[in-house]
Amino acid sequence: MDTIYSFKIYNSTSSLPLEWNSLAIDNIFLTREYLEILEKSSPTNMICHFIGLFHKEDLVGIALSQFLNLNQLESFGNRDKCIKTAVRNTVFKNFISHILIIGNNMLTGQNAFAFAETIDPIQGLKTLKKASEKLKIIFKNKGLKVHITTFKDFATEETTAFHQAGFQKHFQYCTQPNMLFDIPNQWKSEQDYIEALSKKYRDQYKRARKKAEGIEKRKMHLDDIIKHEVTIYDLYYHVAKNAHFNTFFLAKNHFRIFKELLKDKFLFYGYFLDERLIGFNTLIKNGNVMDTYFLGYDESIQREKMLYLNMLYDMVAYSINKGFKEIIFARTALEIKSSIGAKPQEMYGFAKHSNPVADMVFEKAFNYLEPKVDWKERNPFK
Structure with missing residues (x-):
């Protein structure tokens, strides 16, 4: 029964x-x-x-x-x-x-x-x-x-x-598949990741890092997120509205509320050029899995500085350094995520x-x- x-x-x-x-x-x-x-x-x-x-x-x-x-x-x-x-x-x-x-x-x-x-x-x-x-x-x-x-x-x-x-x-x-990045147990630092790359992709890594010279990455706290809230939303909205198809747009206070309620389990990183916020990415700690969340950037600088690719490398580096087992890179931008090591899951x-x-x-x-x-x-x- x-x-x-x-x-x-x-x-x-x-x-x-x-x-x-x-x-x-x-x-x-x-x-x-x-x-x-x-x-x-x-x-x-x-x-x-x-x-x-x-x-x-x-x-x-x-x-x-x-x-x-x-x-x-x-x-x-x-x-x-x-x-x-x-x-x-x-x-x-x-x-x-x-x-x-x-x-x-x-x-x-x-x-x-x-x-x-x-x-x-x-x-x-x-x-x-x-x-x-x-x-x-x-x-x-x-x-x-x-x-x-x-x-x-x-x-x-x-x-x-x-x-x-x-x-x-x-x-x-x-x-579209979910892009997953498995972190081998033997990797303890970003250097282990770099050494595992083939020459072509190690060169890509070096080129991206060189392009990003002059950009300062900062961990942003609640008061920083509130201070830059208008710019953050503009950067997010630029990326979101250029997606193939949308079923929603985030509320303007979304990242502030996220930080208030999830505290240290929600990570917010700003990218600054000459003290101006030009991009950001977000991560959520979910047990031993790292979930990537929304990001935003200034398109003109993104292209010139390979900012998006550098963000992906930064997410990989942080997750390895902190002992996470897997990174969920979600959908969109499948090929570039694949180029850093993420694999598709249907x-x-x-x-x-x-x-x-x-x-x-x-x-x-x-x-x-x-x-x-x-x-x-x-x-x-x-």
């Missing part, structure tokens, strides 16, 4: 069960503290809910949902201005502008849920599916019809449980359109609308 689980949906972190964090030990992105960041500074077109799964009175699962209203976006992304983009944007606005995500659209990887060891994972997924149906009703009562429900970012080995939990009629899709999602007719053509529409990125995988090591 199936174990029966119940669920509760919360719209505030203040009402979460006291034992919530005991299930988020392995993932900072499901902790009360991180969810409070979303509560206080999520994108303006995003509404978050938190889901608790229960066996009788015991909390046995936690999950995050995000509702995105794409109609509230002023721009989907400016890079590829063409007929296809215009068509894509029109279709998104009218047919798939209201998206309910079980997971986190601001990150790459399985940040959707965490189950206790005692839970039956198949029954847990079935219960989450029921919770997603309940959320659709909640939004319908607010006058917002959910077009698409999606469970996102699962590795190949994680997809089997979904098939067993009744997701066969969902469209299983695969988007990620899958499960999606269903609430309109049965639209659902029949959803797969074709998705394949047409999802930007395909041609890139060549590199291997920089000897």
Whole structure:
């Protein structure tokens, strides 16, 4: 007989069960503290809910949902201005502008849920599916019809449980891979990384470092982030709006709130030229894994100084020096991340359109609308 689980949906972190964090030990992105960041500074077109799964009175699962209203976006992304983009944007606005995500659209990887060891994972997924149906009703009562429900970012080995939990009629899709950088145990410093590179990529490293002469990298604290908040947002927004496609833009206070709530687990590095902030990157410590987060830069200086590549090298160096096991470089800029040693991991999602007719053509529409990125995988090591 199936174990029966119940669920509760919360719209505030203040009402979460006291034992919530005991299930988020392995993932900072499901902790009360991180969810409070979303509560206080999520994108303006995003509404978050938190889901608790229960066996009788015991909390046995936690999950995050995000509702995105794409109609509230002023721009989907400016890079590829063409007929296809215009068509894509029109279709998104009218047919798939209201998206309910079980997971986190601001990150790459399985940040959707965490189950206790005692839970039956198949029954847990079935219960989450029921919770997603309940959320659709909640939004319908607010006058917002959910077009698409999606469970996102699962590795190949994680997809089997979904098939067993009744997701066969969902469209299983695969988007751009997650770029992962594994750090060998024997590497103790940046020098170990440099020595592992082949001559071609060691030369690339030296050239990038030489180009960046004159730029000062500074670890920025909360008061620094507040002081430079306007410039930080401008640098971020420049990079974000030139992406192929966007489903959100960060709130202006996002990095300040992040630093206030996650403190030393959130790292913010500014890059200065003649005392002017010209770029920044951010890192999040997640156990023995380092997650890269958003960055920004002045495009004119970026090109001349190879700033983005230098940021990637800095992230690798810091993570090795501090004993991390892996760096999650996420999506975008796949080839340049590959050139420093990151490897692609395919990620899958499960999606269903609430309109049965639209659902029949959803797969074709998705394949047409999802930007395909041609890139060549590199291997920089000897």
